[in-house]
Amino acid sequence: MKRQIITLVIAGIFLISACKEKKSEDSQAKSKVCVSDSLSKLIKIDTVKIANVKDELSLSGEVSFNDNRVVKVFPFASGQVMEVRVSLGDKVARGQTLAVIRSADVAGNYTDLETTRSDLAVAKRQLQQAEYLYKNGISSERDYTEAKENYNKALSATRKIREQIAINGRGSTGANGTYIIKAPESGFVVEKNISAGSYIRQDNGASLFTISDMKDVWVWANVFESDIAKVKTGYAAKVTTLAYPGKEFEGKVDEVSSVLDPENKVMKVKVVLPNPGLLLKPEMFTNVLITNNEPSSSVAIPSDAVIxxxxxxxxxxxxxxxxLHIREINVIKSVGNxxxxxxxxxxxxxxxxxxxxLLYNALSE
Structure with missing residues (x-):
């Protein structure tokens, strides 16, 4: 019985050894994975390089007009708006009528002008008379000097009213008080705070119209606290919109706010963009990709190579x-490709x- 057990153990050892040798022979007999000539045309080989580390930050933003390239139209006289001839977004030319206002101030200016004209005519006659009497030795030099001062005062008063009308009543049709607001420059109406029938005051702090040439625009993007250190002035920015899928607008970070918005706790950054074709419109929502070349460097490969x-x-x-070999790698981050x-x-x-x-699957089998 004991001899039979020993015989079975020895047989088992020989059987396991034979299986291991068989598995090793099968592994050696297995053909290597090679890149055939036809497959070589389908693959791409890239060399591992050292590259500067780029960092990208994706932000949401909104298009705004360039405050440095706009003209704001304020009221120079109070009154009631009779007519508004342009709408938001309209293209206007310099001198074009924007709105018509009926203004008591303008009418009053013309009344004052008539009064000062009459005073000036009287002062002129008195000056001529005083000059004649003085030169003929009938009146004193004091009377002549006083008449001259009165004339100069009347002349100054008339000039003041005329200048006021030239500013406040520019384009007005006359003493009926019609005040015509005209475009000071050519461009697009990007803000409109006036409507027919409303009453405006001269001390109103808001502009009636804002006109911009729209040749370049600003994009205000929101940066959360955790990403503030990743955005600095001069960083490159790529802007995309829903209106133009696949089209990128390139610009730079021009300004970084020093304070957070108290409502949504984000920091505002301003990106300046050229606007060829005037494609970007104020109030458009955008996606902003901020790119920064960090001073550090690292081993880099195309992102397409990673499995x-x-x-x-x-x-x-x-x-x-x-x-060919499969090798595990430790990825720091991916930026673009x-x-x-x-x-x-x-x-x-x-x-x-x-x-x-394809090769990964073959090498993994």
Whole structure:
């Protein structure tokens, strides 16, 4: 009985050894994965390089007109709006009528002008008479000087009223008090705070119209507290809109606010953009991508080369047509089509960045 047990154990050992040898022979007999000539036309090989680390921050924003390239039209006289001839977004030319106002102030200016004209005519006659009497030795120099001063005062009063009418009543049709507001410059009406029938006051702090040439615009983007350190003046910015899918507008961060918005707790940054074709309109919502080249550098490869499998990242290292290896890598971050590697690759090595999944599946079997 004891001899039979020993015999069975020895037989089992020989059987396990034979299985291991068989598995090893099968593994060695298995053909290597090679890149055929036809497959080589379908793949792309890139060299691992050292590159400056880029950082991108995606923000939401809104288009606004350039405050440095606008003209705000304020009321120079109070009155009732009789007619508004332009709408928001209209293109206007310099001198074009924007609105018509019936103003008691303008009418009063013309009344004052008539009064000062009469006073000036009287003062002129008195001056001529005083000058004649003085030159003929009938009146004193004092009387002549007093008449001259009275004339100068009347002349100044008349000039003041005329200048006031030239400013406040520019374009008015006469003493009936019609006050015509005209465009001081050509451009687009980007703000309109006036409507027919309303009453405006001269001391109103709000502008009636805002006109902008729209050749360049501002985009105000919102930055949360956690991302404030990632945005600085001069950083490159790419702006996209829903209105023009696939089109990018490139600009730079021109201003970074020093305070947070008290309501939504975000910091505002201003991006200045050229506006060719006047495509960007005020109040448009935008996506803003802020890009920064950090002073640090890292190993970088195309993002297309990375294979994500089972919560890990891999690449196919290409050493030769039949010398391919799967290698796990540690990804720092990806920006655009560049992935920065913390470990797993060295500069100068080559990786497959197109259709590498086919080789990955073959090498994984």
């Amino acid at each position: 994500f499998d089972s919560s890990k990242n891999y690449v196919i290292v290409y050493n030769g047509q039949c010398d 560049i992935t920065y590697i913390g470990s797993g690759l060295k500069p100068g090595e080559r990786v497959i960045s197109k259709n590498q999944i």
